[in-house]
Amino acid sequence: xxxxxxxxxxxxxxxxxxxxxxxxxxxxxxxxxxxxxxxxxxxxxxxxxxxxxxxxxxxxxxxxxxxxxxxxxxxxxxxxxxxxxxxxxxxxxxxxxxxxxxxxxxxxxxxxxxxxxxxxxxxxxxxxxxxxxxxxxxxxxxxxxxxxxxxxxxxxxxxxxxxxxxxxxxxxxxxxxxxxxxxxxxxxxxxxxxxxxxxxxxxxxxxxxxxxxxxxxxxxxxxxxxxxxxxxxxxxxxxxxxxxxxxxxxxxxxxxxxxxxxxxxxxxxxxxxxxxxxxxxxxxxxxxxxxxxxxxxxxxxxxxxxxxxxxxxxxxxxxxxxxxxxxxxxxxxxxxxxxxxxxxxxxxxxxxxxxxxxxxxxxxxxxxxxx
Numbered sequence: 529x530x531x532x533x534x535x536x537x538x539x540x541x542x543x544x545x546x547x548x549x550x551x552x553x554x555x556x557x558x559x560x561x562x563x564x565x566x567x568x569x570x571x572x573x574x575x576x577x578x579x580x581x582x583x584x585x586x587x588x589x590x591x592x593x594x595x596x597x598x599x600x601x602x603x604x605x606x607x608x609x610x611x612x613x614x615x616x617x618x619x620x621x622x623x624x625x626x627x628x629x630x631x632x633x634x635x636x637x638x639x640x641x642x643x644x645x646x647x648x649x650x651x652x653x654x655x656x657x658x659x660x661x662x663x664x665x666x667x668x669x670x671x672x673x674x675x676x677x678x679x680x681x682x683x684x685x686x687x688x689x690x691x692x693x694x695x696x697x698x699x700x701x702x703x704x705x706x707x708x709x710x711x712x713x714x715x716x717x718x719x720x721x722x723x724x725x726x727x728x729x730x731x732x733x734x735x736x737x738x739x740x741x742x743x744x745x746x747x748x749x750x751x752x753x754x755x756x757x758x759x760x761x762x763x764x765x766x767x768x769x770x771x772x773x774x775x776x777x778x779x780x781x782x783x784x785x786x787x788x789x790x791x792x793x794x795x796x797x798x799x800x801x802x803x804x805x806x807x808x809x810x811x812x813x814x815x816x817x818x819x820x821x822x823x824x825x826x827x828x829x830x831x832x833x834x835x836x837x838x839x840x841x842x843x844x845x846x847x848x849x850x851x852x853x854x855x856x857x858x859x860x861x862x863x864x865x866x867x868x869x870x871x872x873x874x875x876x877x878x879x880x881x882x883x884x885x886x887x888x889x890x891x892x893x894x895x896x897x898x899x
Contacts, residue, residue: 580593588658590653590654592651592652594651596648596649596650601643626704627706634693634704639757643707643708644709647676650670654668654719668718669717672717673713674713682766684757708751711748711773712749717744719740721740735786736787739783744774745774746774771808777805778803778883781883783798783800801837832863832882837857841853850898853894860888862878862888
């Protein structure tokens with residue numbers, strides 16, 4: 529795959545007579561040159577960006593931007609081939625899942641098509657407020673749309689799929705998946721960031737930063753099921769993968785960071801909030817204990833509560849050495865446990881989708897040396 533980037537150098541504005549508005553770009557309207565890209569296997573694209581900023585007062589300004597984007601599928605997305613064992617059901621039953629390269633004969637037999645590049649549009653509108661020299665705040669709203677987004681297909685299950693895989697040389701595999709451009713998405717969000725910094729006595733400094741993001745992603749288009757899957761029943765993109773895109777990440781995230789430094793000694797405390805999220809597991813079991821797809825049942829759906837996670841650290845510098853010690857997840861917080869029907873008979877106590885993991889407190893120390 530060959531990539532060619534073309535971009536002209538933006539015209540330089542003479543510094544004489546140029547009024548400095550802030551640390552941001554001071555031009556009221558910026559028109560950077562468009563970027564032209566050509567991929568030997570994915571075609572060409574021209575992308576661009578328009579941004580503007582209006583200073584209402586010396587302390588308050590508004591800003592906006594619009595841009596387009598282009599992303600060719602990666603080599604891994606095009607050529608990935610892997611086999612894994614998933615334990616599904618209560619009691620757990622091993623299922624062999626093969627990830628097929630999208631251009632391979634097996635994937636094509638199940639309805640895969642050559643991947644197309646993703647194209648995106650990004651719109652944002654916000655404001656910046658600096659009431660004092662020690663405090664500043666920004667508020668931005670954004671919308672990002674992605675066409676032909678590259679995602680995994682569902683795990684294609686069932687006896688007919690197994691028969692089809694066996695006929696293609698994958699005997700013993702119970703399900704398969706591949707990458708696909710099956711969906712378009714739209715993400716709406718708001719970012720709020722506040723900064724405060726002040727010098728104290730005896731060369732000490734105090735800095736505080738608070739940032740909050742709220743964002744939600746919607747699937748706005750789903751491709752029709754491939755004709756090859758019409759007789760095999762499973763959907764190429766269904767409720768499980770849709771849940772992964774729309775609900776498996778917290779919509780609300782917030783972080784407060786406080787740092788204090790005095791000469792060679794410094795302290796830092798971070799409090800992070802990860803909001804709630806919902807998981808819709810891949811399978812449950814029927815009355816006979818056999819694993820069945822969960823495409824028509826919500827018995828194993830679970831919403832995990834939001835959690836606050838605190839990290840603390842301290843550092844001391846002398847000569848060329850820096851000694852640091854700290855605690856990640858200082859209060860040993862864990863996510864909610866999986867409900868029994870979704871825990872593979874208790875084997876999986878916690879969901880792997882937890883944004884802060886499920887390993888509890890972590891204590892560390894390190895020594896750095898500057899050459």
